[in-house]
Amino acid sequence: MRLLRFVARRLVQLLPVLLGVIVLTFILVRILPGDPIQTILGPNYTEEDAAAARARYGLDQPLWKQFLDYLGGLATGDLGTSIQSGGSVSAELAERIGPTLELVILALAVALLLATVLGIWSARRAYRLGDHTIRVVALAGNSLPDFWLGLVLILVGYSLLGWFPAPSGRVDPDVGLTPITGAELVDALLTGNGPAIGSALSHLALPVATLAIVITAPLLRSVRASALEVLNSESYTAAAAHGLKERLLLRGYLVRATLVRLPQLAALVFGFSIGSTVLVEYVYSWQGFGQWALRGLLYRDYPVIQASVVVIATCYLLVFLIADVLQAMLDPKVRIDG
Amino acid sequence: MAEVTLTPRSGEVSGASAPVVIGGAERSRRFATTLIIVGGTILTVMVLAALLAPVIAPWGEREVDPTAALAPPSADHWLGTDVNGMDIFSRLLYAARLDLGIAIGAIALAVVIGSAVGLVAGYYGGWVDDVLMRVVDIFQSFPAFIMALVVASLMGGGVLDLVVVIAVVNAPAYARLVRAEARSVREQPYVAAAVTSGVSHLSVMWRHVLPNCLTPVRVIAPLNCGWAMLTLAGLSYLGLGVPVPTAEWGAMINLGSGDVVAGHWWTSVPPGLFLLASVLGFSLLGEGLQERAEARRR
């Protein structure tokens, strides 16, 4: 009950923020210099041609009318028509978001796993050489420009060693994968297509590694700090002194206690990644959401920019909500010294 | 939205008096000092390089050597030249000015904006807090590169824009941080006493609340300077950064990224390493400061 009320309160808080993002985006894209219509007419157009094209996309209407139409569309899930392609923005978005989510979620999963294992390991050997090494290495990873790391990994992993497939596409076209969600690995698993699973994984390896290397450090430091606190707490020392089995200690106390703070941080990292994968996508020819949004931006494809900002913002806000809820659920139970 | 901060919350460490590792606190302090010294040294070297660029650099920042485009390292060009015939080594030094300057400037601006917003929100609470924090949410959930393009277009393009962009992207985190601290400080008896004794809100905030809020900010800011440099490099890589041919590490990597595959490593590897070293310098310094702050708390 407490939890439900909590969720409801957070959702209510979300709405004005989303509305704010929508209004801000709507205004900002129109303030931007550059005319979306210019890019879809050939060079030999007349004023009438331009006016006709404007009318086709409703850009001849007064701003408030455009905004209301846009809001009305949003309410019914219609994100408008792309000025560049003439296709439905929702449909394009659906095709583009899967690959990006797949990339970000896998990278985050890998980073979380690494952070948890290494963080606890590091905390148990606190202030020894192993601990220091891990922390400095993670920091170094966090200090790498992701696009540069991507270039280096491609050069080594694909060009020199030949261990990974060419940085183009997300699955070998010959495996005959039927697209369902657009996230190749998920589709391959859903259809039970063995070769496609292998191919999708090998295509994912380098981009996921790139992203994971860059985002592991903050997670690791959080896990290590939490674990250290638990290890230093009276109740843990007491439990250890009572001769609880090592494995039980590790599982029952340490791991769970350590993960309390992780959801929020993971949410922060997720939000950061989804907004910035465009660089990694570009380097790996990963035709995902970021590239689509960037192209929309360069061509001032208003509906595309609006949709991508709203989607990123919604992802961000929802993930935080989920993180808050998770934490609220985890927290009271695991307080070891509570 | 959650009150997320990147610092561990101090209140949660409760009476941890018996460290599992004997001498942990001492070693922790030593490690922190090492980190601070190493990070500080790296940054000092970078700052010196930036300041002394006109003295050390054999070539000008934008000087073109028409006879040597994409020339490998030699006595003339210590780290070779880029595709335009500009000297890599000299540009690396000049770029340090811009990269360090923008990063530090942007984070300073972010701290100022973020602290102001967080302070007001945390101090007054209530609807002021609600409204301000929702605005912070809006900015935080807005994608950085779209923000970058908008700001650049509105301000006309230039170095100052990038300072503003990166500040706007980073300010929300500080707003949250300061707000959380301000809220807890606000509850302290001496603050209430000051208010009831007729001291103005502004002066209470300035004298009593702000100084206490800035402790975590001081620790976090160096780390953020490193990220700011990465953001700047990323923007440059997308072509949204400094105007060509200004020397900037991200822009240099971008310009040289195509050369690596042809075996011309010197155009993009050195700026990548300089960028890595500087960010690492900030990270080490930040990590050291955090470590020391935590050790002190214990």
Place this chain on the structure above:
Amino acid sequence: MAGTSHRSPAQSGMSRRSVLQLGGGVALLVALASCARGSGSAGSGDEVPMLRVGVPGYPGSWDQDYVGFDPTALMLFKNVYPYMIDYGVAEVDGARVMDTQNIVPTFAESFEPDEENRVWTLKLRRGVRFASGNELTAHDVKWSKDRAFAAQANVAGIYRTIGLTEPDQVRVVDDYTVEFHQAFPSALTREIQAISLYVFDSEEAKKHATDDDPWATRWFANNPPTGGYFNVTRAVQGQEIVLEPNPDYPGPDPAQVRLRLTVVPSSSNQRLQLQNGDIDVALGMSQRDVRDLKDVPGVKVISAPSNEQVAIQMSVTTPPFDNVNVRKALAYAVPYDLIINNVYGGEARPCRSVVPLDMPGYDERGYPYTYDLDAARAALDAAGVDSVQAELVYEADNETQQQIAVLVQSEAAKVGIDLQLTALDPATLGERRQKRNIPLQITSGQLWVNDVEYMLATSFVQSASLNYSSYSHPEIEEIYERSHTVVDEQERMEMWLRVQEILAEDVPWVVICQPNFNLPVSERVAGWVQPIDGLARLRYLRVSE
């Protein structure tokens, strides 16, 4: 009246050649058709060899009437839309290039004018079918051109230059005959129609039309057209497109290879994949990546002179470039040879006129400026100024233009011309060009019609859409108007010489050079034909084993 006469010898040559080609084509067509029938199911295409092509982007849309300027899309359209007539092929210095003087019917049987050169009749072949099985008829042509007029975009704009502005001017005579009634005769009709006469499957389209959307724009945005040289058999948004030869193509030079187009945006990635044998043709590689590929084993670079011209357009209405001497100063300050060597690795030709090399009428007197800093300083003195500040605009993401801009900036600074470099994204560039408020801009482009009249129409008369210099000269306007009706070759050449003399004196453009076309391919690729408009016709590609 208006003359195609200067082109007629080429035409007769064309028909001879096209007959020969047709003969070869029919034999192949039979072979292809039988193999397509015999295979039936998936995995069968093994008999048709496959080439893998790297392209820089996925087409923004499949709808040619509404699409923006998207080079990948425009290139694809040339291969998947049925074009009724298209350029022939000529042999130049051992390289095969598209021949603008020789336009041949492909899906059509013929396309000929009346005596006056005003009414043109398109005769269709019988039995040509779209993938849906619908026959391509005069009604499809009519529907498609009505759609183009309704779109009020690309083709509608181009048609204006040959006096076609309304749907009524396109008339169906019978199921296989369409007439185009131009408002005036034009020497350019054949060239304009070669790039405009593409046809939709109107029967299929009508199924997807709604009251809101009578021209089925939503459907065509997402569904590839059929009936061209190739059919699209697979299209994964943002990733790859598979093209199979269209067995129903009735004309010369049918495609003989399957193509898998993979989207690889980064030029260096394309290079890596070509070197590693993961792609065969790299269609999106930058000049500098191409440069040292020639020595890489397994890779060859197809190189051909091209009519792409790189220039700096100076706004003649914006101070300080409204002063002809300032324009001359910049023209003398540009390091032409350095650019050719450093930016293009020597793979470019110096151009001594705004009329591109290889265009009939080119004359060296058209651009008498060379790199000469003393002359530049003298010109600035003549203009009465010590120093000049200006903005030089180039396309964002265009590495080549960026390099040129940097070199020009560096040299111009030496004579006191201080240039600020600005990279503009497509939308901002479009808007500022439309407002004509860019003082200096680097442009690079190929004229789709290889004729000075077309060049004037697009670039040097007052209303010209590519006239970013806002240049106009009464005599050039007069010559342009006169040229519509001048048939005599000699007289036209004289007019073009006069045009170049005027432009040499006025220098609205700094003509930098004409870069060669370079295409890196794997060794198994053969049969490339150099497109005159930069849009690859993939049907000529072959595999040599």
